[in-house]
Amino acid sequence: MAINPAVYAKLPYDSVRDFVAVSELASFPLILIVNPSSPIKSVAELVAYAKANPDKTNYSSSSASFQLVTELFKQRTGAPMQSFPTRAPMIR
16 A cells, blocks of 8 residues: 555555554564675765766665665665565575
8 A cells, every 4th residue: 555656657546545544564674784895884875885886786675565665765865776686585
């Protein structure tokens, strides 16, 4: 419900007006990490590096949700990054 208005131009409902939150169903952390040997030590430094090195800044995501969040991050910051999707780790 939260993502559909951003993905689809026309929907038969309004996510804000037509629905009422009842309870939180789930939550999950989003973690931003860089190689410890990189010079990047903050989000601001990551954005600056991405802008200065658009062909060298890549990211990986294991699900569509993380991909969408990263695309929003790129839009808001103007940081050009290339996606390399990966499989989610197998839990045994």
